[in-house]
Amino acid sequence: MxxxxxxxxxxxxxxxxxxxxxxxxxxxxxxxxxxxxxxxxxxxxxxxxxxxxxxxxxxxxxxxxxxxxxxxxxxxxxxxxxxxxxxxxxxxxxxxxxxxxxxxxxxxxxxxxxxxxxxxxxxxxxxxxxxxxxxxxxxxxxxxxxxxxxxxxxxxxxxxxVPRDPRRAARRDADRVFAGLRRGFDDTARALRTADRRTASVALAELRDLQPLLTDWTTTVDSAVAIARVSPFLRPRLEELLAQRRLVAGVDLAIRSMRTIARRAEALVTDGAPRPELAELVQAVGSATALLGRSLREPAALEPARQDLLLIARRLDPRLVTPDASLTASMVTVLVRPVVVDLAIAAGVPADEVRAELPRLT
Incomplete structure (x- = not known):
């Protein structure tokens, strides 16, 4: 591949x-x-x-x-x-x-x-x-x-x-980032499900390759916010653009955490043992992330994305996801926690609310 x-x-x-x-x-x-x-x-x-x-x-x-x-x-x-x-x-x-x-x-x-x-x-x-x-x-x-x-x-x-339309450019950049991130989720889940180290390596490469796309998106959104502050034609869109800036920040953190998960998955699958429970968890986060990406063009998708992320947050206890797994495998569930928190905050959920949903690790 x-x-x-x-x-x-x-x-x-x-x-x-x-x-x-x-x-x-x-x-x-x-x-x-x-x-x-x-x-x-x-x-x-x-x-x-x-x-x-x-x-x-x-x-x-x-x-x-x-x-x-x-x-x-x-x-x-x-x-x-x-x-x-x-x-x-x-x-x-x-x-x-x-x-x-x-x-x-x-x-x-x-x-x-x-x-x-x-x-x-x-x-x-x-x-x-x-x-x-x-x-x-x-x-x-x-x-x-x-x-x-x-x-x-x-x-x-x-x-x-005579401002350029920054919202259209920002949505294009966001589409590229979310498409790449979804591929990273899908390939990481597939690697865990099939114990395929090569697929895990591809997932890690895909997530690393998102950095220039993320930089483009960040630059576009920052530029759009700055223009909207001075342009009478774009000022009504300022709140929308500020929300997208928050989304960029959350997605950036989530991608960094997903690289760590992909690296852990690459090392984990070397024993040849499939881990369908972890694959299902990563796939669920990927689906919620896809909804979050759709919300930029379909605002109605934002609330389902929030609810899905909160539901996932409630399950993020290694004892529930992989009760009989080794400590190394259980760490994948722990590593998913910051991904879900960052994405939920990016979706507009208060930080205290999403953290309150996480099971205690004792």
Missing amino acids: PRARDRPLVAGPRAAGRRAFEAIPAAAQLAVAATASYAFAHFVLGHQVPLLAITVCLSSLGFVRDARPKRVLETAIGLSVGVALAEVLLVLAGRGVWQILVAVFATLLLARLLNAAPPVAVAATAQSAIVLLIQLPAGGSWARSIDGFVGGAVALLATAL
């Missing part, structure tokens, strides 16, 4: 089409913002070719997952300062080879001082080089600096007034 990381998610053309479709909201935002930057600099300020208004705007927004206003602001400031620094050098020292050297070096250091992201420093330096290379515009020495600040300001306004 191939490891999870060896399985292509989708074929090439299908992946390309999906990428293009998912990029539509970001492309629309970038197109509107760039056009608005140009229109303001050209028609209101009278700048004939406001190139930097467009480039700074596009670079500030970025074609990236993280569209938080704070990141946009930091990037816009870094780019605009790079443009202004080049303008100062141009006024003081003129145009030439050594001026390019000084501008690139100084802009890189200043951008890194203002923003820790290396891509921002490189983008700011590119804007600085453009200022030194293109001819002085009709608007005067500082027209390009003004265009840069216009582009940054429009990018920030676009974040609030």
